[in-house]
Amino acid sequence: MSLPEKAFPVSWDQFHRDARALAWRLAGANKGQWKAIVCITRGGLVPAAIISRELGIRVIETVCVASYHDYASQGQLQVLKEVTPALLADDGAGVLIIDDLTDTGKTAGIVRAMMPKAHFATVYAKPKGRPMVDTFVTEVSQDTWIYFPWDMGFTYQKPIADDHAG
Ligand SMILES: O=P(O)(O)OC[C@H]1O[C@H](OP(=O)(O)OP(=O)(O)O)[C@H](O)[C@@H]1O
Numbered sequence: 001m002s003l004p005e006k007a008f009p010v011s012w013d014q015f016h017r018d019a020r021a022l023a024w025r026l027a028g029a030n031k032g033q034w035k036a037i038v039c040i041t042r043g044g045l046v047p048a049a050i051i052s053r054e055l056g057i058r059v060i061e062t063v064c065v066a067s068y069h070d071y072a073s074q075g076q077l078q079v080l081k082e083v084t085p086a087l088l089a090d091d092g093a094g095v096l097i098i099d100d101l102t103d104t105g106k107t108a109g110i111v112r113a114m115m116p117k118a119h120f121a122t123v124y125a126k127p128k129g130r131p132m133v134d135t136f137v138t139e140v141s142q143d144t145w146i147y148f149p150w151d152m153g154f155t156y157q158k159p160i161a162d163d164h165a166g
C-alpha cells in the first residue's frame with residue numbers, strides 16, 4: 001500500500017465554509033429544487049446537514065457504504081444499507097446525493113448506479129473520482145490525504161526551527 005505523500009488538513013471552520021460554497025453552487029443547479037438528499041454515510045452526514053439547512057431540504061435519506069477500513073487503505077466495498085425504494089423511482093431524478101469527497105470514484109460509482117438520474121455532489125474531489133461527480137468545490141491531487149476535522153484532535157506541534165537545527 002502506498003501512503004499519500006501530502007496532507008490536506010481541514011478545520012471545522014474551513015469545512016463549514018466549503019460545504020456552504022457547495023450549497024451556493026447547488027442553489028444554481030436545478031434551481032436548488034431537490035426532493036430529497038441521499039447522504040453517503042458516514043462522511044456525507046456532515047455536509048448533508050449543512051446543505052439541507054442552506055437549501056431548505058428536509059427529506060434526508062442515507063445509503064451506508066464502507067470501504068476504507070484502515071487509514072488510506074481501501075478494501076472491498078460493502079453496501080450496509082440501501083436507499084428507500086421511493087427514491088429509486090424514476091432512476092433517482094430530483095435526488096441530490098452528497099458525500100464528503102470522491103477519491104478513486106468507486107463509492108460514487110456504486111451509488112450512482114442505484115440512481116443514475118440523481119445529481120451527485122461532493123465537497124472535495126481527487127482527479128480519479130472527479131468524472132463521477134456533477135458538482136464539487138475543491139480539487140486536491142491524488143497523492144494527497146484529506147484529514148477531516150471529525151478525525152482529528154489538537155496535538156503539540158514542534159517549532160519549525162527544531163527541524164532546521166544544524
Ligand atoms: O472514491 P472512493 O475511493 O470510493 O473513496 C471515497 C469514500 O471514502 C470515504 O468513505 P469510507 O468508505 O472511508 O467510509 P466513511 O465515510 O464511513 O468514513 C469517503 O467518505 C467517501 O465516501
Ligand SMILES: [Mg+2]
Binds near residue numbers: 040042043044099
Ligand atoms: Mg464515506
